[in-house]
Structures are given as structure tokens and as C-alpha cells.
Amino acid sequence: MLLMLAQWLGQEIRGFNVFGYITLRTVLAAMTALVISFMAGPRVIRWLAAKKIGQAVRQDGPQTHLVKSGTPTMGGALILIAIGITTLLWGDLTNRYVWVVLIVTLGFGAIGWVDDWKKVVYRDPKGLASRWKYFWQSVIGLIVAIYLGMTATVPAQLELIVPFFKTVSYPLGVIGFIALTYFVIVGTSNAVNLTDGLDGLAIMPAVMIAAALAIFAYVAGNSVYAKYLLMPYIPGAGELAVFLGAMAGAGLGFLWFNAYPAEVFMGDVGALALGAALGVVAVIVRQEIVLAIMGGVFVAETLSVAAQVLYFKYTGGKRIFRMAPLHHHYELGGWKETQVVVRFWIITIMLVLAGLSTLKLR
Numbered sequence: 001m002l003l004m005l006a007q008w009l010g011q012e013i014r015g016f017n018v019f020g021y022i023t024l025r026t027v028l029a030a031m032t033a034l035v036i037s038f039m040a041g042p043r044v045i046r047w048l049a050a051k052k053i054g055q056a057v058r059q060d061g062p063q064t065h066l067v068k069s070g071t072p073t074m075g076g077a078l079i080l081i082a083i084g085i086t087t088l089l090w091g092d093l094t095n096r097y098v099w100v101v102l103i104v105t106l107g108f109g110a111i112g113w114v115d116d117w118k119k120v121v122y123r124d125p126k127g128l129a130s131r132w133k134y135f136w137q138s139v140i141g142l143i144v145a146i147y148l149g150m151t152a153t154v155p156a157q158l159e160l161i162v163p164f165f166k167t168v169s170y171p172l173g174v175i176g177f178i179a180l181t182y183f184v185i186v187g188t189s190n191a192v193n194l195t196d197g198l199d200g201l202a203i204m205p206a207v208m209i210a211a212a213l214a215i216f217a218y219v220a221g222n223s224v225y226a227k228y229l230l231m232p233y234i235p236g237a238g239e240l241a242v243f244l245g246a247m248a249g250a251g252l253g254f255l256w257f258n259a260y261p262a263e264v265f266m267g268d269v270g271a272l273a274l275g276a277a278l279g280v281v282a283v284i285v286r287q288e289i290v291l292a293i294m295g296g297v298f299v300a301e302t303l304s305v306a307a308q309v310l311y312f313k314y315t316g317g318k319r320i321f322r323m324a325p326l327h328h329h330y331e332l333g334g335w336k337e338t339q340v341v342v343r344f345w346i347i348t349i350m351l352v353l354a355g356l357s358t359l360k361l362r
Contacts, residue, residue: 022221022238025090026214026245029089029243033086033248037078037249037253037254038253040081044077048072048073053120071262074120076268076269077113079250080109086246087246107276108140108275108276111133112193112272116268127268137189137190138182144181145181157177158171161287164361185276188278189273195301197328199341203266203274205345205348206275208294208349212356214244214245221239234284243277278291290358296347296351304329327341
């Protein structure tokens, strides 16, 4: 029904010849994805509940989380449905970058779906074995990295751009580009997944970063603006703004149901997909460092886990944090869940503004 409605709407709007305007289609994509999320959300939640696809809660975590046990999870499928339909409706389907980002998003979403399904349906606490999860992430990440590296059409696509400086960049070569791209896609995917531990904690930063990256994508795909703002011009990259608009709208729609107290959780199906999507877009528009700045919360959460594991291993059981990832450390320190979430949102807002400032501060 939603697909039929979207097709009809697309036919009507096409009559007004708006498809030449990326900015308008980006706004319409955000609105469309938001409406789809609102309309499909209750049905998806009811279906997940009927199938008893409920979240298992860590017994060694904050005791306040025990009441969340059984809350429907795998709600990230709702986000992917909204993004997929909206991008197919408003995106330029002749643009190769649109298909690259869609394939990466849905591919990582499929990995997360299998992992979640094993956990909640087959009651396997380990889900998809880590080695297999990492293997399939690596397969998709490497294929996309090789494709983007081998099809680069301008020298700037194989350079690492350093923000805040006018002409500072480092040539990577094809091999270096492939390695960096793989690291960014897989790393960002897992970073968002680690952050997704509290109601609304991961989705709002993802929405804000997606919205900011839409601006970078639009500028990178416009030769005039790219030259004026001293950014690399990437032909065709501007179309990614439409995808990112869909991602932001779908994320906001999901937040309606994921806000505290959450009616549904994103699960790996959503977290892995959204992280990978942000990573591949940042690579295409050559803003990997800016992504690390804007996604500082994701970076901190990941580093907290790595530091905790290494410190625990080499000190014979001692810990740096009360519990990792970092958001649990603050919970166990006395912060309420809503305080942690909102404060991490505020930090992300400041970091996104810092990232956006690199457009002009050079």
C-alpha cells in the first residue's frame, strides 16, 4: 500500500518537473520518509510483538534496564523500509552513488537482521558469530572500497582531505584509498551499533550527522559551490543529499517510537546499516575526518569499549570505566538514562556544528 501511494505521488510530482532540483527533492525525501515511518511504525511494532521478537537485557548492566526486557527489537527494519522506498521515489536512479549507498545500507542491514533474528527468535545469545559478522561486513566493505577506488574520476577522490586548511590533503593512491574506505565503513557501522544502548541515544546523532552530510554532499556535487568553499568537486555526489534526507526523515520517524520509554528498539539491523551508510557517504564526499568530528560520540563509545577490554586483559581484571560502552559508565555513576541521552545529543549538536564550520573555516 505504501509503495503504491509513493508511486502515485511520484507520478503526480513529476508533472511539476521538480526532479532537477536536488534541494527540493531532499526536503521531499525527508518528509516522505517521515510519513512512511509514522504510518508503518505501529504496524511494524505490532508485528514484532506478535512474533515475540523482544529485546534481551544484560543481567550485569544497570538494573533500571531490566524492565525493558521483551520490548520489540529489530525496529531498524522500519528505517530501512522508509529509506528504501523514499530513495527509489525521489532519487536519480541513474546515479551510481545512489545505488552504492543503497546496497551498502541494505547489505549491512541484512547482516544485522540475521544477527538479531538468531538472538531473539532462536534464543541464541551470541547471535551471528562475531567472525561471520565481521567476515560479511568485510566482504561488503572491501567490494565497495575497490569499486569506488577503481572508478574514481578525479584525483581528489583518492586524497585524504584535512579540514580547517585550504589546501592540505594527502594522496592515498588506490590501495590507500581502499584501506581507508574499508576502515571507515566497517568502523562506523560497528561504532553506531555500540552506541545503540539507550532509548534514542544512537538514532538522533545519526539523524543530525546525516543532515549535515547532506550539505557536504550537495556542495561536493556542485562545481561552483565546491570551488568557492575549496572543497573537492565530486561529479554526481550531490544526489546523495536526497538519500541522506530520506535517512534523516526515517530516523526522526523512528525516534517517535524509540524515545524514552521506547516502544521499539533499533537492533543491529538498523544500527549496522545506518553506521555503514554514514561511512560510505563520508568517503564519497571525501569528509572522513569531518565524520569523525561530528560522530565524536560514536568514536568515544567505541574507544571506551576498546580501552576497557585491553585494560581488563593486561591488568588481570581491573577496569577503567564502571561499565562499557561509555553511556553505561555514566548511568552507573548516577545519571538517569534520559540525562545521558540528552547530554550526548547536546554534545553531538556541538560537534556537528564544528564539522559544518569546516565548510568555511579554511
